[in-house]
Amino acid sequence: MPDPLSRAIRWDTVVGALLLVLLLLSFSFVDGFGNALNLSFLIGNTLPIAMIALPMTLLVVAGEIDLSVASTAGLSGAVLGRLWNEGMAIETIIPLCLLLGVVCGLVNGLLVTRLGLPSLAVTIGTLAAYRGIAQIVLGADAVTDFPAQYLDFAAGRIGNTFLPRAFVPYLVLLAIAVLVLHATPFGRSLFAVGAGEEAARFAGIRVKRARLLLFTATGFMAALTGVFWALHYASARYDNATGLELSVVAAVLLGGVDFDGGRGTLGGAVAGVFLLGALGNVMSLLSVSAQSQIVVTGVLLVVSVLGPRVARRISVARAGRRAASTPAPSLASPS
Known part of the structure; x- marks a missing residue:
């Protein structure tokens, strides 16, 4: 059983502690940090990263990565703007955008799982492809005249608090992701897949299916993020969310999720997301x-x-020293 010090030096614990320290210092010494408008601004700007980080954490734990998420978000926003310009109801457009994200994630997943291509190379390619399609769909136009109630939900606050309205559904998504990764057989199988694909396959885990589901979920969440981005900033453009993939990957890895797979927690990833968000705000x-x-x-x-x-x-060195210092059990002399 790990001792308290070993648990304390777990990287996700360190990141959580750094986030708390940064918040305490910022509230104390940075002018304007603690007012409700700035805190709402901080959380609202961090939510796109936080949303995509949920499925990305599961994907990286399983030993894969998706660098096309920002382009998928941009494509979703571009389709939102184009269809809105064409006169389609936004209640119809949003499900279509989410379905498009599922298709984008499915394409990534099939290329990786069925053709055996490395996810890093595949998603760099689709990063460029999806962004190019977004530019074809919307061109250089910026669509801004979305319904007021949707803009208010994406950018408004809960009453007189600093919490954005969109933060509540994010908490629901976070709870679902935590349960899936840390409290279900599927989540435990992802750690096994990331730790060793062959061993996981011999253990009866359907590795390709699990990874395909994760790529699809990541595409869905990227598209949802694209819709949120366009409504939050009241602007649908083909270049929305450009560069967001770097922030997502940085936040997930900063939270202690191992790039090689098999290790990590959603708590650490979320702490990494908000540490980066708070640092950028400061x-x-x-x-x-x-x-x-x-x-x-x-x-x-x-x-x-x-x-x-x-x-x-x-941690390994400490465990080794403890094992070396533990006296071996003595053998009783024969009677």
Whole structure:
């Protein structure tokens, strides 16, 4: 059984602690951080990353990755804008956008699971393809005249609080993802798949089906994020969410999810998401340039890959020292 110190140096615990420290320092020393408008702005801007991070965490745990999520979101937003311009009801458009996300995720999943192509290469290719299709669909237009009730839901707050209205459905999605990953046989199978595909297959786990489901769910959530993005910022453009995949991957890996698969928690991933979001918000309040913020994100991406490995090596070394210091049981002398 791991001792308290071993649990304390788990990387996801470290990230959660860093998030708390950053929030305490920001409330104390950064002007404007604690007002309701800024906190609502922080959470609202972080929600697109947080939404995609849910299925991305499961996907990375299973040993795969999807870099096309931002382009899928952009394509979903472009279709939303185009169909709205064509006069279609938004209640019809949104399900079609979500179905499109399912198709995009399914394409990625089939290329990876049926043709055996590496997900990194496949999704870099579809990243460019989906963004190109989005540009064909909408061109350089920006669609802004969406129904007021949808804009209010995506950008409004709950009463006089700082919580965005969209944060409540996000919490529901988070609860579902936590249950799936950490409390179901399917979730446990994902850890086995990420730790060793052959061993998982010999254990009776349908590896290809599991990964195909994850790519499909990721495409669905990316499309939902694209709809939210267009309504939250009241603008549907083909280049919506450009670069969002870097923030999602950085946040998930920063939260301690192993890039090689088989390790990670959704709690750590969510802590990583909001740590990056809070850090970006603080840097903006302190007038740090956008270029410097990109540099910080890149550095954190490197740290997110290196940090968990260092933490695990420390834990393994401590376990080894404990085992070496434990006296071997003595053998009773024969009577």
